[in-house]
Amino acid sequence: LGLIYIIQNLSVKLWTDDIRKIDSSFSSITLDLGMLNITYDRLIAIGFTALILITLYLFLTKTDVGRALRATSQNHEAAMLMGVNVNHMYMLSFGIGSALAAAAGTVAGILTPFNPYMGTIPGIMAFTVIIIGGLGSIPGAIIAGLMLGLVQNFTIFYFGGAWKDAVAFVLLIVVLIIKPTGLFGEDH
Known part of the structure; x- marks a missing residue:
């Protein structure tokens, strides 16, 4: 913190x-769902977020590298004994976390005004x-x-x-x- x-x-x-905003060409187009109006940029953000979550989930649960990441996070000594290079897993998890933060910041910057x-x-x-x-x-x-x-x-x-x-x-x-x-x- x-x-x-x-x-x-x-x-x-x-x-x-200063407060800044990224202008989206989709922010003025809305989808009317009765009592709910949602802008296309929000729909794109929801879809983008869902895609990232599904991809991350599949990566962590269905790939060997994802399993190695989870093993390292749960017990790095046991993962090391199983042949996992825990230093690489730490670097990879930092990179994935940074990429997710960048994606979240990009989506947030499109949807709302931002400042530091x-x-x-x-x-x-x-x-x-x-x-x-x-x-x-x-x-x-x-x-x-x-x-x-x-x-x-x-x-x-x-x-x-x-x-x-x-x-x-x-x-x-x-x-x-x-x-x-x-x-x-x-x-x-």
């Missing part, structure tokens, strides 16, 4: 903290989703993300936007009290 603040303030010093400070709350919410879903569980992270999004939007609708983050943390605390490993986490 401290590194986030260092990077944010460094980027403000190097550039500015925009990533703090989403980063904390991502941490919340990972904990609620269960460490190491991709389906858990997906379900927890959808659940958190729904809870936050219901909170905005009924109580106002000021409470959405507080409700997210209350949900996190409730899940940790009821099931400390997260909803889909495994006991080791």
Whole structure:
């Protein structure tokens, strides 16, 4: 968390903290679904995100390298004994994480205006989703993300936007009290 603040303030010093926006040619075209209107850029973002999630899931569960990554994350000594080069797996996981962060930033930049400070709350919410879903569980992270999004939007609708983050943390605390490993986490 401290590194986030260092990077944010460094980027403000190097550039500015002006709010910027990427103009999308799809943002003015909407799909009318009765009471729901959704812009094409949001549909593209949803499709892009789904494609990334499915690809990541298949990569981690169906390929030898993906299995090696998961083995390294669960027990690096056992993975090493099985012949996995854990240093390569650490570098690969860092690269995959960086690519996912870049993809998320690109999608977020197209959908919403951005500045150097925009990533703090989403980063904390991502941490919340990972904990609620269960460490190491991709389906858990997906379900927890959808659940958190729904809870936050219901909170905005009924109580106002000021409470959405507080409700997210209350949900996190409730899940940790009821099931400390997260909803889909495994006991080791």
